[in-house]
Amino acid sequence: MSPNPRRxxxxxxxxxxxxGLATLFVWIPADIDTGVIDTWRRVTRIGxxxxxxxxxxxxxxxxxxxxxxxxTSRANPTWPPLHxxxxxxxxxILAVSIGLMMVTGPILAWVILGPDHPYRALRDDLPxxxxxxxxxxxxxxxALQALATRRIHWRMIGLAFLSTFVIAMIYGLPFExxxxxxxxxx
Amino acid sequence: MGVLxxxxxxxxxxxxxxxxxTLGPLVLSxxxxxxxxxxxxxxxxxxxxxxxxxxxxxxxxxxxxSSFGFTPDALLPVMGFLVGIMKGATVGxxxxxxxxxxxxxxxxxxxxxxxxxxxxKGQGRKALRVAQFASVTGDSFSDLVLFVCAPFLAISxxxxxxxxxxxxxxxxxLSFVAVVVGRDSFRGxxxxxxxxxxxxxxxxxxxxxxxxxxxxILAAGLPTIPVIIGVLVVxxxxxxxxxxxxxxxxxxxxxxxxxxxxxxxWSERRALLPYIGVSMGVGTxxxxxxxxxxxxxxxLGYTAGRKMHKGAIPFGQGAPEGIASCEAANSSVSGAxxxxxxxLGIPGNISAVFLILAANSIGGFNPGPSVFRFTADQVNPExxxxxxxxxxxxxxxxxxxxxGAGAMRVLGGLVRVPRQxxxxxxxxxxxxxxxxESGAISDVITLLIFGFIGCLMRWSGVPILPFVIAYILAxxxxxxxxxxxxxxxxxxxxxxxxxxxPACLALAVxxxxxxxxxxxxxxxx
Numbered sequence: 117m118s119p120n121p122r123r124x125x126x127x128x129x130x131x132x133x134x135x136g137l138a139t140l141f142v143w144i145p146a147d148i149d150t151g152v153i154d155t156w157r158r159v160t161r162i163g164x165x166x167x168x169x170x171x172x173x174x175x176x177x178x179x180x181x182x183x184x185x186x187x188t189s190r191a192n193p194t195w196p197p198l199h200x201x202x203x204x205x206x207x208x209i210l211a212v213s214i215g216l217m218m219v220t221g222p223i224l225a226w227v228i229l230g231p232d233h234p235y236r237a238l239r240d241d242l243p244x245x246x247x248x249x250x251x252x253x254x255x256x257x258x259a260l261q262a263l264a265t266r267r268i269h270w271r272m273i274g275l276a277f278l279s280t281f282v283i284a285m286i287y288g289l290p291f292e293x294x295x296x297x298x299x300x301x302x
Numbered sequence: 303m304g305v306l307x308x309x310x311x312x313x314x315x316x317x318x319x320x321x322x323x324t325l326g327p328l329v330l331s332x333x334x335x336x337x338x339x340x341x342x343x344x345x346x347x348x349x350x351x352x353x354x355x356x357x358x359x360x361x362x363x364x365x366x367x368s369s370f371g372f373t374p375d376a377l378l379p380v381m382g383f384l385v386g387i388m389k390g391a392t393v394g395x396x397x398x399x400x401x402x403x404x405x406x407x408x409x410x411x412x413x414x415x416x417x418x419x420x421x422x423k424g425q426g427r428k429a430l431r432v433a434q435f436a437s438v439t440g441d442s443f444s445d446l447v448l449f450v451c452a453p454f455l456a457i458s459x460x461x462x463x464x465x466x467x468x469x470x471x472x473x474x475x476l477s478f479v480a481v482v483v484g485r486d487s488f489r490g491x492x493x494x495x496x497x498x499x500x501x502x503x504x505x506x507x508x509x510x511x512x513x514x515x516x517x518x519i520l521a522a523g524l525p526t527i528p529v530i531i532g533v534l535v536v537x538x539x540x541x542x543x544x545x546x547x548x549x550x551x552x553x554x555x556x557x558x559x560x561x562x563x564x565x566x567x568w569s570e571r572r573a574l575l576p577y578i579g580v581s582m583g584v585g586t587x588x589x590x591x592x593x594x595x596x597x598x599x600x601x602l603g604y605t606a607g608r609k610m611h612k613g614a615i616p617f618g619q620g621a622p623e624g625i626a627s628c629e630a631a632n633s634s635v636s637g638a639x640x641x642x643x644x645x646l647g648i649p650g651n652i653s654a655v656f657l658i659l660a661a662n663s664i665g666g667f668n669p670g671p672s673v674f675r676f677t678a679d680q681v682n683p684e685x686x687x688x689x690x691x692x693x694x695x696x697x698x699x700x701x702x703x704x705x706g707a708g709a710m711r712v713l714g715g716l717v718r719v720p721r722q723x724x725x726x727x728x729x730x731x732x733x734x735x736x737x738x739e740s741g742a743i744s745d746v747i748t749l750l751i752f753g754f755i756g757c758l759m760r761w762s763g764v765p766i767l768p769f770v771i772a773y774i775l776a777x778x779x780x781x782x783x784x785x786x787x788x789x790x791x792x793x794x795x796x797x798x799x800x801x802x803x804p805a806c807l808a809l810a811v812x813x814x815x816x817x818x819x820x821x822x823x824x825x826x827x
Contacts, residue, residue, distance in 0.1 A: 128762055132492065139499075148512040153794075160792035164506035167498060167780045168513060174495030181488035193486075198761050199544035203754065206540055210750055214733075214743075253730050260726035264546040279727045287365075287738055 121193045125186035132179030140172045202263065209259040217252030221245075246284050253280035305676055312689020316382075316697070319690075320375050332370075337382035337694045341701050344390020345709045349398060353724065355391030359384050359656040360535045361731055364527060364739030367663055374666040377687050381660055382694040388653040389441060389698045392633050393706050396433035400625070401426050410632075412600040416617060416624030423620055427711065431566040432622040433629045434707045436574065440582035440630035442699045444637030447586050448644075449692050456645035456674035465786035466797050468671075470806035472779045475648045477810035478591065480768045487817035489764045496764070497772025498779075500524065505777060507784070519744060527659060528736050528749035530770055534652065536749060537756020537766070539729045544757075546722050574626040577607045581630035589638030589650070603631025637695070644669050644688065647778060649771050658774055670778075 150163030186193070221244045222235045229238075238244045257276035262268040303311070316333045323330040340362075347358040366383055370376035399410040400417030413433065420429035463471070480494035481487045504511035504523040514520040581603030588599040607627025608617040617624045636653060643654035647670030661667040666683065673684045736749050759766060783797075790796035798804045 143513065147515060148506070149508050149510050161507075162780075162784045162787050164508050164512045166783070167506075167776060168502040171495045171498035171502060171776075174491060174498065178488045178492035178495060182486075182492070185488065193763075195763075196761060197548070199541070199548070202544040202547055203540060203757060206543065207750075207754065214746065218743075249734075253734075256730055256733075257726040260543055260729065261722055264543045264722040264725075266547065275723065276726075280730065283727075283731055283734055287734060 121195045122186050122189075124195050125193045126183060129179045129181075129183030129186055132175060133183065136172050136176040136179060140169065140176065144168050144172065205263060206260070209256060209263070213252040213256035213259070215252070216255055217248040220248040220251040246288065249284050250277070250280055253283065303676075303678060303681055308676060308682075308685050309689050311681075311686045312691075313693045315686055316378055316690040316693035320379065333378035333382040333690065333694055334697055336379040337386040337698050338701055340383035340386020341390040341698050342386075342709060343383075344387035344392075345394035345706070346390075347387065348391035348394025348396075349710065350724065353728070354395065355388055356652040356656070357535055357538075357728060358387045358391060359653065360531045361728070361735050362387060363531075363656055363660060363663075364735040367660070368739050370664075372664050374664075374683065374687075376664050377661065377667050378690050378694065380664060381657055381691055384653070384656055384660060385691070385694055386698050388636055389695075389702055390709075392441065392636055393434055393437045393702060394710060396437065396625075396629060397430065397710055400429045400433060410600075412604045412628035412632075413625055415604070415628075416619070416621050419618075419620035420622070420625070425620070428566065429622065429625055430710050431707055432574065432625045434702075434710055435566060435571060436578050436581070436626035436629040437633040438699065438702045438706055439575075439578050440585055440632075440634035441637060441702065443582045444586045444589060444634035445692075445695050445699060446637075447590075448637045448640050448695075451590070452641050452645045452688075453674045455641065456671045457676075459645065460671040460675065463671075463802065465782055465789055466799065467803045467806070469779060469782040469786050470797055470803040470810075471646065472648065472775060472782065474806040474810045474813075475642065475646070476768075476772055476775060476779075477813050479650075479771050481813050481817040483765045483767045485763055485765075487814070489762070490768050491814065493759065493764045493766070493768040494772040497769040498776045500529065500769075501773045501776030502780075522744075525740060525742075525745050525748055526773075527663065527739065528745045529752050529773065530655065530659065531732060531736060532749040532752030533756035533759070533766055534770060535732055536729065536753025537760060539725045539732075540753055540757050541760050542721065542725055546725075570622070574623060577610060577623045577627045578630040580606050580610065581627045582634040585631040585634030586638040589635035590641045591650070599635045600628040600632040604628040644673065644691075646670060647775075649774055652767065652770070655770055655774060 144165055148163075148165045148168070150165060152163055152166045152169055154161055154163035221239060224247055225233060225235050225238055225244055235244070254273070254277045257279060258268065258273050261272050261276065316331065318329045318331055320332045321329045322332045322335050343358060343362075344355060347353045348355060362383060363380075366380045367376070370379055395410045396413050396417065399413040401421050403414050403418040403421075417426075417429045417433065420426060459468070459471075476494055477491075480490040483490050483493075503513045504520055506512040511521045511523065581599075584602050584606060585599040588602070604617070604624065604627050607623055611617055611621065611623050613621060613623060615621045635651070639650040639654055640657070642648040642650045643658060647658070647668065649655040649658050658669055661669055667673070667687050668684065673682075673688050675682050675685065677685075733746055733749065737743070737746050739745075756766060759769065787793075787796050790799075793799075797807060
């Protein structure tokens with residue numbers, strides 16, 4: 117059973133109110149040295165708290181409005197599906213692909229050349245410059261395509277590798293000084 | 303230097319400064335080359351179902367900055383490319399709407415109403431011609447209004463408004479954007495407030511970076527480009543992928559053989575002009591107001607056209623006047639949207655956000671009233687750049703007039719890649735662009751975190767545009783308020799002196815209070 121959208125609106129407004137109050141009375145005083153108005157050596161000026169304090173008051177007022185509207189309005193607000201589980205999978209795919217971009221080059225260099233060659237000296241040379249990016253990029257594209265279409269086949273992998281290769285060439289050929297992400301960037 | 307000298311200097315800077323290729327007396331400058339490239343890339347991106355101008359601008363900006371660097375010479379090529387994309391994507395956006403019945407943006411939905419029926423009758427190419435003619439006419443008119451209004455508005459502001467008035471004007475614009483964008487005024491205000499808050503992290507006048515929680519990563523400040531691209535582009539990709547997983551989208555394609563007679567005669571063009579005239583007036587007026595966007599303009603232009611129409615084919619069943627009405631309206635928004643951006647430094651739409659972002663990243667050009675300072679004794683380089691930018695907009699329009707229809711026909715047929723194939727590649731390209739621009743993995747992480755924050759905002763109905771505009775405006779607003787306060791001698795009522803400033807603040811409050819009435823009957827932007 118899906119939750120009542122008005123209750124979700126109410127919970128959203130109340131959550132915003134709680135976070136806003138915590139920010140206004142705890143975070144801002146604890147993490148900013150000067151108040152909204154600051155007087156130092158008889159010079160009065162606007163302090164660093166002004167912008168975040170007014171922004172937080174804006175958050176509080178708008179969340180109050182959302183809460184009151186949820187309590188009083190008869191119209192049912194619309195809440196689209198969150199796709200929470202899909203977004204968690206996407207986050208995992210992104211983490212794995214960035215991890216692959218970072219570690220593929222160093223691991224391959226360690227396996228092939230041995231531990232005596234520091235990777236920092238190699239990472240701007242062929243093929244090490246592209247190994248991580250091609251592996252991680254291909255994984256990212258294939259995994260997201262498979263997630264969206266609920267299937268996987270060889271053509272997808274080929275297309276993903278080709279597109280990653282083209283992107284690598286777009287950056288790698290004209291800009292020799294650029295490093296592709298994030299090759300051994302620990 | 304006089305006004306004419308500035309105009310001529312701007313034209314010369316755009317057309318001959320920073321040469322890319324010299325053949326005897328002929329010079330092809332980088333700005334012209336880039337605006338032409340941007341235009342064709344824009345048509346290609348706009349014609350690709352599922353992509354749009356802001357996607358291309360987001361991808362291009364880091365690459366352009368990496369290529370041209372941070373010198374003043376980079377300003378016109380970079381901004382020229384972005385302007386080219388903006389114009390190309392506007393005209394190219396009609397292609398998927400007409401041929402495939404796939405509106406890439408909400409405003410292109412109105413184009414599908416008559417464009418797709420025309421394509422089904424075998425008149426797809428003629429419909430593209432009508433769209434291009436209406437689009438380029440509306441765009442050119444809107445640019446002319448920009449060229450005249452932006453300097454006048456900026457000079458008036460510079461002459462008559464002090465710091466407190468400027469601060470009040472920014473608050474008014476921000477309130478307006480917050481209230482009119484999205485489905486709910488409270489959520490719009492929430493988005494703008496969050497934008498101001500995020501911009502406050504690790505900035506400020508004190509030596510301790512505020513709100514940094516003692517973290518070294520936060521203390522370095524949030525990188526602007528990853529934050530904006532993350533919340534705008536990455537979130538859109540992630541939400542689209544999730545939705546595609548839920549319901550497999552089938553790209554509908556026009557399989558009807560297309561009639562080869564795609565010509566648009568002079569008499570047909572003349573018949574369309576009244577519709578185009580009304581719609582471009584509506585679009586320009588709406589475009590000059592920050593944040594409203596082209597969706598409302600397209601809807602109003604289409605409604606006005608339908609009321610005027612007395613032809614044989616009714617609107618909604620393949621009337622060329624329907625396409626002309628909405629295309630002229632949504633295209634005329636883009637130039638006028640730059641009026642607040644260039645004269646006030648307030649971005650009115652996403653394209654203006656990227657232009658301001660480019661200017662801020664490169665330096666040497668701060669959009670706002672000071673740009674249009676006609677100094678006689680010494681050269682104002684920002685004014686030369688502004689007139690150079692106007693020249694590039696004219697170049698893009700000329701290109702659109704001469705090659706737009708051909709580009710739509712050729713490039714529009716090229717791209718038939720399904721979104722589920724395209725979007726992961728665009729995400730990889732986005733990540734790569736951001737990493738290459740800064741060389742820091744922390745920027746990629748910021749990009750992705752704000753991508754997920756954008757997903758949550760979209761889910762909860764909190765609109766993205768007020769967040770982005772508030773984020774861009776926050777620090778100029780804070781600086782103006784600080785300076786106004788100090789200039790007033792620490793008067794706590796510094797925002798309430800005179801007439802203009804209190805009027806702006808009263809109007810800001812009024813807009814927020816009357817937001818329900820303002821939004822009545824308006825489609826969500």
